[in-house]
Amino acid sequence: MARRRRRLASRVRGYVRGFLAFLFSNVGVVVLVIAYTIGGAFMFQAIEGASEMERVSNMTRERDNTAQYLWQNVTLTLNLFNETALKERISIELLNYQRKIVFAVRRGWDGGISSRQWSFSSAFLYSMTVITTIGYGHLSPRTSWGKIVTIFYALLGMPLFLLYLSNVGDLLANWFKCIYALVCMCRGCPGFTRRRVVHFRSQLELSDVESIERPAGWRQEYSGSEITPEPIPYVPQHRPDPRRDYFRSISLPQPSRNPRPDPIRGWSEPLPRPGSVSSDFAYVTFDVQTITVPISACVAFMVGYLIFGSMLFGMWEKWDKLDGAYFCFISLSSIGFGDFVPGERVYTPRIETSFIVCSLYLMLGMALVAMCFNLMQEQVLHYYACLKRVIKRIYRCKR
């Protein structure tokens, strides 16, 4: 009894420890990134907000000056009733004035429409674009202190964000793999025991029949003839390869080196792997390490996320579909031209939330891109290993 209780206690302790590690490694990194961004937002707001007011008042003075100039030099000196000459002069003056406006807007003056450019949310988006290296450039620091702080902020923030990407990317990749395994491979859970039996038998078969010399394509025939008939009456034609992948990768681990079935790999134990995610997925981790998600699934997922973003921003900002997709792609690939920025064209009271939603979308999207990269890399490595093995075998055959 006491022993059982102790075992329970140790298990609970293990759970708690896993939970704490999860909190510190993943949630901690996310919180750190968000806190860093918020801190940056306050800092840039404090630094840049002051000079902005000055610029707005500068522009008002400029307009007054132009009107004054028009009055004194044009209207008073020229004859009043000479219409063409007057119009010509005024036109020249206006062209000059227009140049000034263009220059001022380039230097960051915002047409006086939204009174404060460096509001908290836009500063938040700004610091987000700095650490994600998107860099829209719709806002950029004007003061020298702002520039210096931006440089150091980027140098510190980019490694932090890379850490976030790798951490969260791994986590999401694991989750995605689990979901993929659940949905696409056994479709509901009654397949577990059966699969274990199959697995065991495959190991046995391997141990009996496996010899050094094999034709290159033996695995496909093998998995097709020996295993698939009894559990699944319909192996669908549109999803043949994940299953084949699964079997191939299950029977992968060095068939020629240890011909005996591993004592650990028996079917009575669900095989708790040491490096697996957490014990919640004990049944799934059984093959989560060996599952590879096909590239097409990753690409489809990313395209879906892009389309979702384009719908969202299309609704929000009244862009058309192409522009929304273009914006999402340019942002998620961290190019960031800045010709489309949320809250830039339509000046609404919702602009604050729009900035926040955009930065959240970007954070999640970057993590998803990292996830897809992880999965695709795994798959490519898997293909590469298969290819290498095949080539090696052919090479050996020839000798």
Added chain:
Amino acid sequence: MDRQNIHSSVHSSFRSRDSTSSTRSDPREKIKDCLRKFIAFMFTQVGVGALVVCYAILGAAGFMHIEKDSPDEQLENVKQWRQSCVEQLWNITNRYNVLNQTQWMYNSNHVLKIFQNNISNAIHQGYTGRTPEDIWSFPAALMYSLSVFTMIGYGNVVPKTTWGKVSTIAYACFGIPIYILYFCNMGKVLAQSFKWLYITAHECSRREDAMIEDGEIQPIKRKVTVPSTACLWVISFYILSGTIMFGAWEKWNYLDSTYFCVISLCKIGFGDFVPGANIADSAEGSHLKLVINFIYVLLGMGLVAMCYNLMCEDVQVKVRELREELKNCLDDITLKITVCMNDTKYYHQRQTRNVK
């Protein structure tokens, strides 16, 4: 092309292994092998660099062709607004008496404000005051395609047409993997050569020390890793040279050009400072500057990749050392704690015995 590269390199490596094992003495075979290695190097390293440059040039030509004859209605709009503004000013002058200055000023100020708002709106929607032919010169298009596939994204030049946008997306989809290939390759090559340089320098100095101390040369067995400070020095030197170069050309002050270099090399690319965007500059000069900026950014990316590689190695070694130290520390502490605990237990036991 890539397949060919891989194939040739694999082939050469196989052959080289064979040759070293079987016929070491044959000079002809050796020369052949050297030649093969050289060709492989040319194809993998130089080939990837050439591929990137070719891709950029191809993209530049394509984008120039697509974007050059795009109709720009903003220019027309701005002209119209100016006309109407002049008309309104004339009306004001006609209606009020000339001598009533305040009234005139007030009204014209209002008109000017409307004009100003219109123009600032137009600028937000992409009006730059230049025609597409002016903007999409060849070097600018080259810079644009560079900024697409290196993910910098300056944003001073953006596509306006639908086809331009679609082709930008496709171009990025194919360009970014090529660029990443370049990045990895260049990083590896530069890291190797830099490491070699560093190790030779290190060994030279080391050997003299050893000579003085021991009187005999001890071959250094342990692996030398380049410290990250050296990488930082290289990068900061590169940024400094860029600062001086752009500062002299573009008449930026040093802070601005440092800011530009860092923002470019970090791939942030705000686009508030872009070389060759100066309106007063002549066309040829700005074109030359754009091309040199292109080369500067590509080389800088290679350097960054090199530093990334070296620093990763260094950090890994440091982390391993740190972990070992921590483990030692932890062992020490646990030992001490157990000793202390035993002591106190012993003490308690003695006390209870005394009480009894």
